[in-house]
Amino acid sequence: MNRTRFISGLITLSCVMAGLTVTDHVLAQTSPAQKQFELTILHVNDHHSHLDDKPRTLLLKNASGSQQEVKVSAGGFPRVVSAFRKLAQEDSNVLKLHAGDALSGTLYFNRAGEMGQADATMMKLVCFDAFALGNHEFDKGDSALAKWLELLHDNGEFGCKPAVLSANVRFADDSALHSSRSKVPVRPFTIVERHGEKIGIIGLTIAEKTKVASSPDPGTQFEDELTAAQRTINELTALGLDKIILLSHIGYSKDLDLAKRLSGVDVIIGGDSHTLLGPDALKTTGIGTPAGPYPTVLQNNDGHLVCIVQAWEYAQIVGKLKVRFDPEGRVISCNGSPLVLVDDDFQVEGKPASPDDARAFQDSIYRSGILLQIKPDPEASQKLQPFKDKVENFKKTVVAIAPVELCSRRVPGGPDTPDYSRSSPSCNQRGLVNVRGGDIQQLVANAYLAVANSHYGGADISLQSAGGVRIPLEGTVTAAQVLELLPFGNQLWRLTLTAKEVHDMIEDGLQAVVGGGASGPYPYAGGLRWDVDLAKPKGSRASNIEFFDQKIHQWVPLQEGREYKLFVLSFNANGGDGYQTLANIPASRRMDIGVLDADAFMTYVESLPKDQYGLPVILPPAADTFSTKSFRYH
Helix, strand or coil, X not given: CCHHHHHHHHXXXXXXXXXXXXXXXXXXXXXXXXXXXXXXXXXXXXXXXXXXXXEEEEEEECCCCCEEEEEEEECCHHHHHHHHHHHHHHCCCEEEEECCCCCCCCHHHHCCCCCCHHHHHHHHHHCCCEEECCHHHHCCHHHHHHHHHHHHHCCCCCCCCCEEECCCEECCCXXXXXXXXXXXXXXXXXXEEECCEEEEEEEEECHHHHHHHCCCCCCCEECXXXXXXXXXXHHHHHCCCCCEEXXXXXXXXXXXXXXXXXXXXXXXXXXXXXXXXXXXXXXXXXXXXXXXXXXXXXXXXXXXXXXXXXXXXXXCEEEEEEEEECCCCCEEEEEEEEEEEECCCCEECCEECCHHHHHHXXXXXXXXXXEEECCCCHHHHHHHHHHHHHHHHHHCCEEEEEEEEEXXXXXXXXXXXXXXXXXXXXXXXXXXXXXXXXXXXXXXXXXXXXXXXXXXXXXCEEEEEHHHCCCCEEEEEEHHHHHHHCCCCCEEEEEEEEHHHHHHHHHHHHHHHHHHCCCCCCEEXXXXXXXXXXXXXXXXXXXXXXXXXXXXXXXXXXXXXXXXXXXXEHHHHCCHHHCHHHHCXXXXXXXXXXXXXXXXXXXXXXXXXXXXXXXXXXXXXXXXXXXXXXXXXX
């Protein structure tokens, strides 16, 4: 073996074992720069139809050197377009990649023209080299995905047709995406060339999650990710390629596992898990707590370096990764940063920042290494505007009729209970809210369960904490009122719980009401009901818990030894409102379904019987479906 290469390998291995990123400086002694190849990868994932920017609160140093909360406009796809255009000009040998889940998550997805049309328009402005199919691309079935891919590849005034990749999907013979009829091919890999170097890019789609939580055609199958990835890597290496990127929509933890088990992989650009990676500066500037370093550097099955990255979620970050290869195509270093996209419209306590503070904030952004101050791209903003107008018009649309007031009451009980005044006098006079709580809170919980079973692979029970449902409904109902009803933009998850965990979940909500003095955490559930006695000690306030068994259409007691699939908001799934039992459910029993709460409720409303004018009629839930069977306060 060449002695120089042997020493270089020892240095590399020592750095990896120490948990360090191998730097160019370390290896410059052993790898002449002229024989190396550097590739810059710009990437996003999981933007989920989040196209508008949003306000963000940063922690930045002001003119006096003190850290201060500062509000700025941040993210949004026009700003993503700007970032890609700027960053692509700064380096040579650039790849632009999207690791999946472009679709589903806001009204832009299916209320602003053709399904995903707004997303396709924005993505074409970036001009991605490759796009991996995520599970949410299959939410409306193969035929709808085929139509969206045609929008993505439609030339029009653009010239960009990103390679659409998934090495582990096998489309049904009658699928609109089968190779015999699809206008846009879905391929296992693509080969691109930069500065005379050929680079293979392989796509992966998370298998089990797509099958059970999205809506691919019944005959469309998803192969095991490891098997498909290794087979495709072997195909590329047989063609003489020595630089291989996995464009992976399977989640960060699965990427880490895959990296160690695969031979021949160099880089993994990930998605699906919405993972924030990067330095501690992400936390100290108020962005969030990173789950690992950017890049995460491991060794693959050959003992060679593999670099793993992900770019969080919702068009907030563009990842910039630089990878250096030796003459044999092995990674010798990788470095980079997740760049959080922000504006300079600084607001402090509701007022524009002073000039001195604004300059200090800009300097703080520059020094952070993870904040990129950038304006939205004017062309992208202009092209987004018609879709924005359609969303605003949709909000004014009457979507249903509620002939009887759907009462809002967080906590049941009479005039001496803390939430009695929330419901209207007419609802209080009817008295049913005193016994069982709010109609609208229960209806939302029931809606989640119904939509889970009709669209997202099924669930046994659902949960909605009372405070997440904000208004009653009566008379004509507009789309804007639905968004006002569920204004927090939560995504729905599916967790698998034991019978004990179901009981503990209910007790968590009741404890948050009693111990915390708040009404918002009070639990409403679909397919689940119980008696409440708040005078009893914690752990025994919920009794006679029953589960509606959908197979036999009967209410039955919770059964020890049985598992229950729970459809629940991401907020509660992560412990919000005191639901610590849910926060403790391990990753193996958690699945991010990713559908927006308001959109799920809208889907439910659209399925209801119509009146003579074609409007869905929303009625109060049947009495026997309320989760609170009886209520005692004192």
